[in-house]
Amino acid sequence: MKKVFQALAAFLLIICVSAQSSQAQLKRFSIGPFVEAGFPTGDFSNTHKTGYGIGLGADIKLVAGLTAVGSIGFMYFGGKTINNGGNPYDVPSAKVIPIRLGLRYKLFSILYAKVEGGTAQFTGDYNNGVGALVAPGIGIRLLGLDVEGKYEAWFKDGTQAFWGLKAGYNF
Structure with a gap:
C-alpha cells in the first residue's frame, strides 16, 4: 500500500507542476486542503464516535460542467466502550486513509453533484x-471555497458508513 500511496503522490505532484505551468491562465486545475467531519450510521454508529479528518483534494475541468476530482486524506473515528451483558469492552479507534477519485457535475451556478470511489486503507x-x-x-x-454534504461507505468485513460534511479551499 505504501507504494500505491507514493505513486499517487508522485502522480498528483506531476499533475500540479504541469497544470500550473501550462494552464495557469485557463484555471482548469485547482488543488487545496480540506477538513471533514463524519457522523457514523448503522452498526458503525454503535461502535464509533463522530469522526474528523483532513486531506488534500485536486480537480481538473474536463468539459463544460464536468470535472475530474481526486483526494487523499486521513479520517479518525474514536471507538466507544460497549457494555455486553455487564462485560464492558473498548472498541479500537478507526484510523483510515481514504483515496478517492471521481466526477463532479455542475448542476447550475455554484451547485454541484459528485460521486467518488476508491480505497480505504485501515490502519x-x-x-x-x-x-x-x-x-x-x-x-x-x-x-475557491468548497462546502459539501456527502454519504460515504467503506466496504471491508462489513460496511462502515457515515454522513459527512466537508469544507475546503482550492487554489
Whole structure:
C-alpha cells in the first residue's frame, strides 16, 4: 500500500507542476486542503464516535460542467466502550486513509453533484487492511471555497458508513 500511496503522490505532484505551468491562465486545475467531519450510521454508529479528518483534494475541468476530482486524506473515528451483558469492552479507534477519485457535475451556478470511489486503507487495531469506498455528495463551490454534504461507505468485513460534511479551499 505504501507504494500505491507514493505513486499517487508522485502522480498528483506531476499533475500540479504541469497544470500550473501550462494552464495557469485557463484555471482548469485547482488543488487545496480540506477538513471533514463524519457522523457514523448503522452498526458503525454503535461502535464509533463522530469522526474528523483532513486531506488534500485536486480537480481538473474536463468539459463544460464536468470535472475530474481526486483526494487523499486521513479520517479518525474514536471507538466507544460497549457494555455486553455487564462485560464492558473498548472498541479500537478507526484510523483510515481514504483515496478517492471521481466526477463532479455542475448542476447550475455554484451547485454541484459528485460521486467518488476508491480505497480505504485501515490502519491500527480496527479492521486493518484495504477496503473499497463509495462517496456520493452534493455541494456548493463559490470562488475557491468548497462546502459539501456527502454519504460515504467503506466496504471491508462489513460496511462502515457515515454522513459527512466537508469544507475546503482550492487554489
